[in-house]
Amino acid sequence: MKAFFKYVLATITGILIFSVLMFFIMIGIIGAMVSSVGSKSETVTPSNAVLLINLDHAITEKTEPNPFENLDLPGYSGARSLGLNDMVSRIKAAKDDGNIKGIYLNVSGVNAGFPTAKAIREAILDFKTSGKFVVAFSDVMSQKGYYINSAADEIYLNPQGSLDFRGLATSVMFFKEAMDKLGIDMQILKVGTYKSAVEPFMMNSMSEANKEQVNSYLGSIYDTFLSDISASKKLSVDSLRGIANGYLIREPEDAKKYGFVNNLLYKDEVFAKIRAKLGIEEKKDIPYVSILDYTNKPSSGEAGGDRIAVLYAYGEIIDGEGMDGQIGGDKLSRELRQLRLDDKVKAVVLRVNSPGGSALASENIWREVDLTKKVKPVIVSMGDYAASGGYYISAAADSIFADPTTLTGSIGVFGMIPNFQKLFNEKLGVHFDAVKTAKFADMDVDMDRPLTEEEKTIIQGGVNKIYQVFMKRVADGRKLDVAYVDSIGQGRVWTGKQAVDLKLVDRVANLDEAIKAAAKKAKLDNYRVSEYPRMKDPFSSILSTSKEKIKIWMLEDELGDYVKYYSELKKVSKQSGIQARIPYLVEIY
Template sequence: MKQFFKYVLATVVGVFISSILVGLLFIGLVTVVVSSLGSSSEPTVSANSVLHITLDHQITEKTVPSPFDDISIPGTPNTRSLGLNDIVARIKTAKTDNNIKGIYLNVSTVNAGFATVRAIRNALIDFKESGKFIISYSDVMTQKAYYLSSVANEVYISPVGSVDFRGLSSSVMFMKDALDKLGVEMQVVKVGTYKSAVEPFILNEMSAANRLQVNAYLNSLYDGFVSDIATARSLDEQAVRRVANEYLIQFPEDAVKQKFVDSLIYRDELLVKLKNKVGIDQKKDLSSISLLDYRKSSSVSGTSGAGRIAVLYAFGDIVDGNTSGDEQIGGESLSRELRQLREDDKVKAIVLRVNSPGGSALASDLIWREVSLAKKAKPVIVSMGDYAASGGYYISAAADSIFADAGTLTGSIGVFGLIPNLQNLFNNKLGLHFDVVKTGPYADVSIDRPLTAEERSIVQGGVNRIYQQFMQRVADGRGLTVAQVDSIGQGRVWTGSQAIELGLVDRLGTLDDAVRSAAKMAKLDSYKISEYPRTKDPFESLFKTSKEKVKMWFLKDELGDHVKYLNDMKRVMQNTGIQARLPYEIEIY
């Protein structure tokens, strides 16, 4: 008994001491965070400095602040990153900053869509108009990294480096055989010949219609990709295509031979070139500042004035409810933002920045309603990012005017429902059986049995109704007939360049172009720009960080890019109701 109490006492003391240590650790962490927030002084930019740009992080539409941005915590993934808004704004500020003499572009890969990459590329082209230099150097470059680097005055790679240039491809993972082995049947109800969001669950390869549309928009993207590179490097477009088609860049020397890079150099030689460019002695240290630390401009800015233009960001999946996640658009939360901007007399125009593959049809319609009401009160302009497809196009259709990038993927006007049938999994794989007593023929609709013909007919009727409503929304907003919308709808995806010809988009342009258009429609000679939703207090977000988000941080740290497959499966399992969604997450390499 004495020994028992001894162990109990030791356990209690151990728990007590551990609790104190954990508490002290938490207090220490909070102290460090508070200190970092309180001392977030802007780093000094010395004279004759170089702006160092690396893009080795996920690029979202808008910077999402984190309390851990300025501190390093052992054992935790690095989450420091910039959104497209701040990347472009900081490059724009550097253009007129007398202390910044040029840019050192150090990019190996770019984790973003084509429209995002082009927006950064256009900002770099604008920077060059100041007469300042851009030097690009990297050990290796993916195709998107090279596309970005091609605007530089000088492009270099390491003598043992490489430029990956093989043309574009789009791939998707098909899961039918895996689901068959698990005993899972995905029951599909859809409208749209090209609405292929369901294909990964019922096929092992693309349908003929889907292959047709992917081939069309991929080649549309590729045409612009090749043309931009050829122009930047003073090459013939056919020569650029030949390099990809014949895989002519296999070794570093090949990149020089094909005039894709200017020379092969080591980093010490790069340092010599940068010092010569800024005009300092080779014995002195080169002054540089990273884009992450260059905080002279943290948001979109405009001229001062009484009028205000609101830039409202809507990026991520469209979901039901009041969610305020970093990469989700809540139907209720975005509707509320639009309503508040509509009722705010200081806001003279709204620019809705959309980067979404779609999602819930219900949430999309709620947002569409608020866009329609806002348009009656003040100008509403849509600026499209990488995606504004399906539900993303639904919420855009009512705007006064729509701007897109040539590489934006849009359209996908179609609807589907996906209902899993797990009967085979339960009965034959797990040995589980269900019996039911019900008061009506439809009372037991469930995932443990297949839909009856009558039940499938009911679901199909709901899908058809929403598709008709979707087409009517587009027809009303774009001045088209429903028949015209149906002819370019059917779930088909288009690039921004193609969408202009079809009447789905008004102009190719950047977010800045959309803002200027909004100012013109509102008859504002001077104005200031405010971004919405308002940036949350990063310290407050520390305590609201969900368990799911923490798990995803560590999973991404371990799995890297492969975490997207886990996200795809999770998204499918979370889908409820009828969906207006892009065929799938399109990865173009």
């Protein structure tokens, strides 16, 4: 017994000493991070410099503070990323920066949707109006990568590299058979013929309605993709379609033959051309400045005085506060309320990039948008997605602008309640028994039994009611009949270009045009553009970094691009209440 107490005491002592040591180590790490971030000096742009754009990093809608950036932590690479907002603003600044003589695009792929790629491409095209050069080179070019590179004056490909050009495609992962084998029955309650977010859990392939809508919006995106490349490369759209249909670009020589690239060169040969443009000697290094390090920004307008607020709402819509990369219903509502009460803010541009999420959180945000519109102009600018809940929160705005390839609409709702009875009873041998004081006390709480028909009817009634409210919000905001909204709703996804014809969107326009429209509606000639939510200071970023986000960062380091499938399944497992979401994870390649 004495030995037992001795071991227990030794264990407790060891744990206490370890805890104290870890506490001081963590304080040291946090102190070093704050000191590092706080003392970080701005990159000085040398004269005769070239802006390097390499998109092999994550591109979020808005730059997210990452206090662990560049730190060598176990299991975490500390990879850097940049938001679309800063990427576009830095290209704009480079256009007028006398030290920047040109852009070198080294783009293989793009870790973002087509609207994001188009926004970067348009910024490059605008940069070219300054008369400065843009040279693109890559060993390998994906279709999105070539889409951006096609904006360059000169495009070069490695003689042993590859250029992908064979049409767009998208695929869906289905889990129904796997769930059947596990003994999990996903009970689906939805409204909308095209509301296919639930299909991966109830089918093993796309429904005919889903194939119809995917063919429609994919074809619309493809039209824009081909049209933009056609305008830059002076190749007809019909020729481009023929090249893609025949898969005629299989070797680097084919890319040159059909006029997709200027020549096949190695990197050193491309660098020689850039040196010639800069007028520097062969032995001297080209003074590159990465867009990740370039700190110049264009003027945001007059300091003080009237402001136009650009409020970023990107990610899944969830109840509560949320974290970076999510739209927390409470947090975004609070931001809108503060902007509404700020007399210096004369108009709000709500930048939406969301596949949707919680119907209740969407309703709460809609309410704040509606209240703000009564006080000052509210213009919505749509990014990659503004669908389902993303459209819900946009519907009350004075005007809605979208990219032609934005995925929007998806006016419909659903609920999913898993039944684990077979898994528990037959696979694991686990059984449950319950006592309740009322007939429906355990409805949609106990997941160890199927819903009764009466319970399904009750829940379906709630889903139907939310759909009716959703349609009314759209009808009131867009000045349409509810019956018409229902006819183009039913959960169907449209592109921004299609949505203009359907009166769900006012016009195809980018964020800059949305800001100008907001200024015009607010009758402002001189104003300052301010971005919200405000960037956190380094110490606050460290304290607010959630365990979940750190876990995702580490998984990204291990799984790379495949982490998105884990994230999607994680979202489904945490869903509660009625959802207004776009169908599954839409990825076009």
